Amino acid sequence: MKKVNYHTHTCLCQHAGGTEIDYVNAALTNHLDVLGFSDHGPFPDDRFGGRMLYSQLDAHIACVKELKDTYKDKLTILTGLEIEFCQDSLAYYQHLIQERGLDYLLLGQHFFPSAGETKNVYDMPSSQSMIDYAYSIKEALETGLFSILAHPDVPFICDIGWDHYAEEACDIIVAAAKETGTVLELNANGLRRGTRAYQEGERFPYPLAAFWKRAAGAGLPVVIGSDCHNPRSLWDDAIETARSLAQDWGLQLTDTIPLRS
Numbered sequence: 001m002k003k004v005n006y007h008t009h010t011c012l013c014q015h016a017g018g019t020e021i022d023y024v025n026a027a028l029t030n031h032l033d034v035l036g037f038s039d040h041g042p043f044p045d046d047r048f049g050g051r052m053l054y055s056q057l058d059a060h061i062a063c064v065k066e067l068k069d070t071y072k073d074k075l076t077i078l079t080g081l082e083i084e085f086c087q088d089s090l091a092y093y094q095h096l097i098q099e100r101g102l103d104y105l106l107l108g109q110h111f112f113p114s115a116g117e118t119k120n121v122y123d124m125p126s127s128q129s130m131i132d133y134a135y136s137i138k139e140a141l142e143t144g145l146f147s148i149l150a151h152p153d154v155p156f157i158c159d160i161g162w163d164h165y166a167e168e169a170c171d172i173i174v175a176a177a178k179e180t181g182t183v184l185e186l187n188a189n190g191l192r193r194g195t196r197a198y199q200e201g202e203r204f205p206y207p208l209a210a211f212w213k214r215a216a217g218a219g220l221p222v223v224i225g226s227d228c229h230n231p232r233s234l235w236d237d238a239i240e241t242a243r244s245l246a247q248d249w250g251l252q253l254t255d256t257i258p259l260r261s
Contacts, residue, residue: 002255005234006036006080006148007106007185007225012052012060013040016229020063026231027075034076034255035234037064038106041083044092048084048111061100078259082108082150085140093145097260104147104260106185110154112136124158130169138176147257149177150225151187153212157205159198170211174218183257184220186212186246188238189227207242212249221254222246 008023009016018026020037027035039060040051052060061079068077079102083093096102111118114132119125121133133155140146152173160166177184190206203209215222224242228234246253 001253002033003031003235004034004036004223004255005032005226005228006034006038006078006104006223006257007082007150007187007227008035008037008234009039009082009227009229010037010060012056013050013229014052015050018231020060020067022231023228023234024067024071024075024077026234028071030235032075032235034078036078036080036104038080038082038104040108041081041096041105043086043089047086057100061102065101078103080104080106080147082106084109084111085136085143085146087113087139090143093143097145101261104257105145106148106150107137107140107146107182108150109133109137109140121155122157124155124160127160127163127165127169130155130160130165131172134169134172137173141176141180141182144180145260146182147260148183148185148223148225149173150185151190151206151227152177152184153206153208154187154190156208156211157190157193161199162208162210166210167214170214174215174220177220178218181258183254184215184222185225186222186242186251187225187227188236188242189225189229189233191238191241192233192236207245209245209249212245212251216250219252222251223254223257
């Protein structure tokens, strides 16, 4: 299996370190075959936060494309964005692929609509909110615009427990991914956060075993994403731990994703 990473952040996102060339050098040092840039995607109105400004997007895309050409004989470089799905932005996602020439979009649903409000996955009030989160993912994947679903279990960074709401949400997400041919991402960044005390005991914030064991039965393709916010984390012990967990949980790892360009 090739050494790949499709989940890479740069200093442009305002909470990471390293420039585009820094990550290319790290990829070459670690003998990666494919490096996909997927910084947090900006919206034209600069909604949300913790991401590049919309005015910086063209320069970033141009930089990655230049690196892609310069290092084409040593490394496959792809241009992507990690971005949330918002119902009012369907034309924008299509524009990113068709006009801006992105190779892929990675769905990172950090914000989602619920009860007339926008909720944050890092501030999930209860497991019941997982249902709205899951349906927002389902709607996004059904557009056919997203190649990877990043950290689908990231809400479990909150101490919401695993109950029938969580199980239902998991089933909604898994069914949508299977129906649309979306690759699920086992995210290594949750492992870097270390174990914490939760109501069900000590565990990593994510990936969550209960989610992935339930997802394993669907036979979905799974890619390990570094979600690196520093070049030193591009390929580290967290990646190796994630690979071991994937084997333990019976996941079908892949090194390829559908490209949209």
